Amino acid sequence: xxxxxxxxxxxxxxxxxxxxxxxxxxxxxxxxxxxxxxxxxxxxxxxxxxxxxxxxxxxxxxxxxxxxxxxxxxxxxxxxxxxxxxxxxxxxxxxxxxxxxxxxxxxxxxxxxxxxxxxxxxxxxxxxxxxxxxxxxxxxxxxxxxxxxxxxxxxxxxxxxxxxxxxxxxxxxxxxxxxxxxxxxxxxxxxxxxxxxxx
Amino acid sequence: xxxxxxxxxxxxxxxxxxxxxxxxxxxxxxxxxxxxxxxxxxxxxxxxxxxxxxxxxxxxxxxxxxxxxxxxxxxxxxxxxxxxxxxxxxxxxxxxxxxxxxxxxxxxxxxxxxxxxxxxxxxxxxxxxxxxxxxxxxxxxxxxxxxxxxxxxxxxxxxxxxxxxxxxxxxxxxxxxxxxxxxxxxxxxxxxxxxxxxx
Numbered sequence: 001x002x003x004x005x006x007x008x009x010x011x012x013x014x015x016x017x018x019x020x021x022x023x024x025x026x027x028x029x030x031x032x033x034x035x036x037x038x039x040x041x042x043x044x045x046x047x048x049x050x051x052x053x054x055x056x057x058x059x060x061x062x063x064x065x066x067x068x069x070x071x072x073x074x075x076x077x078x079x080x081x082x083x084x085x086x087x088x089x090x091x092x093x094x095x096x097x098x099x100x101x102x103x104x105x106x107x108x109x110x111x112x113x114x115x116x117x118x119x120x121x122x123x124x125x126x127x128x129x130x131x132x133x134x135x136x137x138x139x140x141x142x143x144x145x146x147x148x149x150x151x152x153x154x155x156x157x158x159x160x161x162x163x164x165x166x167x168x169x170x171x172x173x174x175x176x177x178x179x180x181x182x183x184x185x186x187x188x189x190x191x192x193x194x195x196x197x198x199x
Numbered sequence: 200x201x202x203x204x205x206x207x208x209x210x211x212x213x214x215x216x217x218x219x220x221x222x223x224x225x226x227x228x229x230x231x232x233x234x235x236x237x238x239x240x241x242x243x244x245x246x247x248x249x250x251x252x253x254x255x256x257x258x259x260x261x262x263x264x265x266x267x268x269x270x271x272x273x274x275x276x277x278x279x280x281x282x283x284x285x286x287x288x289x290x291x292x293x294x295x296x297x298x299x300x301x302x303x304x305x306x307x308x309x310x311x312x313x314x315x316x317x318x319x320x321x322x323x324x325x326x327x328x329x330x331x332x333x334x335x336x337x338x339x340x341x342x343x344x345x346x347x348x349x350x351x352x353x354x355x356x357x358x359x360x361x362x363x364x365x366x367x368x369x370x371x372x373x374x375x376x377x378x379x380x381x382x383x384x385x386x387x388x389x390x391x392x393x394x395x396x397x398x
Contacts, residue, residue, distance in 0.1 A: 013244055014251045014259065023256065045212055052213045057222065057256070059297040060213065069319075070289040073282075083272075090269040091290055098258040100297060120268075 019099035025056050026198045027096040029121060030189065033108045033168065034131025035160050036146055037138035039177035043131070043185045044105040050186050051101055054199060059095055061088060062105040076157055082113055089117030096121055101198075109165040124196065129189060130171035135160045137178040218298035224255050225397045226295040228320060229388065232307045232367065233330025234359050235345055236337035238376035242330070242384045243304040249385050250300055253398060258294055260287060261304040275356055281312055288316035295320055300397075308364040323395065328388060329370035334359045336377040 020027060030047060032040040041062055051058045067074075071087055074080040085108050095102040108114055118126040138160065139147040150158035157163045173192050175185045193199045219226060229246060231239040240261055250257045266273075270286055273279040284307050294301040307313055317325040337359065338346040349357035356362045372391050374384045392398045 014247045014257065018251065019256070019258075022251065022254070048213050052217065052221065055221070057218070057298070058213065059218075059293070061293070065293060065296070069292065070286055087269055087286075091293070093268065094258070094260070094264060094290070095294075095297070097264070098294070098297075098299060099256070 016097050016099065019097075023057055023099045025099065025101065027099050028101055028125045028127055028193075028198055029092045029096060029117070030101065030103045030127045030129060030193075031092075031108070031114065031117065032103070032105045032129045032131060033114060033171075034133060035135055035138040035165060036107060036158075037141040037143055038131035038133035039175070039182075039185070040105040040107075040131050042182060043129075043175060043177065043189070044103045046182050046186045047189050048103045050190055051103075051199075054190075056101050056199070057099070058101045058103060060103045060105070061092065061095075066091075078157070078163075082110070085110075085113040086116065089113075089120050092117065093120045096125055107159050107165070109159045109163065111166045111168070114168065127173065127189075127192065127196075127198075128168050128171040129173045129175060130168045132167070132174050132176045133178050134176075215296050215298065218296075222256055222298045224298065224300065226298050227300055227324045227326055227392075227397055228291045228295060228316070229300065229302045229326045229328060229392075230291075230307070230313065230316065231302070231304045231328045231330060232313060232370075233332060234334055234337040234364060235306060235357075236340045236342055237330035237332035238374070238384070239304040239306075239330050241381060242328075242374060242376065242388070243302045245381050245385045246388050247302050249389055250302075250398075253389075255300050255398070256298070257300045257302060259302045259304070260291065260294075265290075277356070277362075281309070284309075284312040285315065288312075288319050291316065292319045295324055306358050306364070308358045308362065310365045310367070313367065326372065326388075326391065326395075326397075327367050327370040328372045328374060329367045331366070331373050331375045332377050333375075 032044050034040055044060060048058045048060045066088060071084050074084050092102045092104060142148060149155040150161040159165050173189055175188060231243050233239055243259060247257045247259045265287060270283050273283050291301045291303060341347055348354040349360040358364050372388055374387060
């Protein structure tokens with residue numbers, strides 16, 4: 001590739017608008033919230049896959065790539081959990097600014113912290129997906145054995161056991177994986193995004 | 200857009216490789232380092248603009264979008280400055296994982312912290328651009344009036360005045376804006392990326 005030597009020098013910055021135009025997509029945050037075992041990661045991954053098939057440029061933020069990297073200095077006290085979500089929100093904002101659809105999968109139990117993230121981006125860019133799967137089902141699944149440890153006292157401050165979960169009051173999408181299939185859940189999220197002309 | 204109801208369920212994740220294939224580009228970090236006033240932001244912006252013209256999907260991280268958001272809890276002690284760069288490095292890694300070319304403009308005075316970021320990503324993905332503009336020129340420019348404040352003692356721990364700058368030993372690109380034009384600087388960075396088949 002040759003470099004043009006007569007390129008016009010632009011003083012303006014590359015903007016969110018120009019990045020979105022280049023990508024021909026509308027960025028947003030698809031924020032999954034719910035108990036451990038409610039299906040957040042499974043559905044978030046499935047949604048990301050479907051978006052990729054639809055040629056959307058996506059990125060998934062979850063415990064795997066955030067807790068071991070950016071937020072590895074944080075523990076599980078209320079203070080650290082709030083800082084955890086704050087940083088994820090700020091990072092999601094930058095990904096939205098970069099023009100991507102960000103999919104996040106974190107318990108994010110407190111209303112105030114989810115509101116903080118909603119307020120970071122423009123109106124309509126925060127899509128809250130509430131996994132309403134009943135706690136009993138989540139505990140029966142116990143995919144990581146965490147509920148058992150929480151019940152025995154081995155883990156403290158576990159959401160649903162000895163730490164509160166505040167359900168969203170007006171989530172954009174509500175999904176219950178105890179009664180809905182993965183495909184039904186994905187379809188509902190995609191339909192919402194289509195209805196809002198994000199897709 | 201209609202939703203396929205017979206979509207095959209993929210258990211695999213959307214990977215860095217699939218995102219890069221979708222975007223037809225190779226991600227990397229173009230990391231500018233140098234004194235305040237050395238031209239980091241100017242050249243970083245100009246490089247991002249050129250990359251956008253070349254249809255590359257980029258994102259610029261600088262003080263404007265990081266210091267007021269993700270890192271607004273950090274000050275300017277050595278400890279906070281190291282944490283500042285650590286977080287920027289971890290975030291850059293996620294942007295690279297998302298398939299983007301990340302351009303960063305931070306003084307990042309310490310070799311160890313730049314090495315930490317280099318080690319976060321794969322070999323060849325960290326492109327260190329050393330702005331070797333002499334301190335005297337930077338201080339004469341003093342675009343934000345910070346050198347004056349540092350000389351008068353109003354600002355403490357200012358790089359080049361009462362805080363050390365450790366120049367890179369083997370930077371991928373070296374630019375001196377006291378002798379090179381913006382266009383020459385941009386061309387040199389683009390040529391490097393082309394030579395490494397990143398472009």
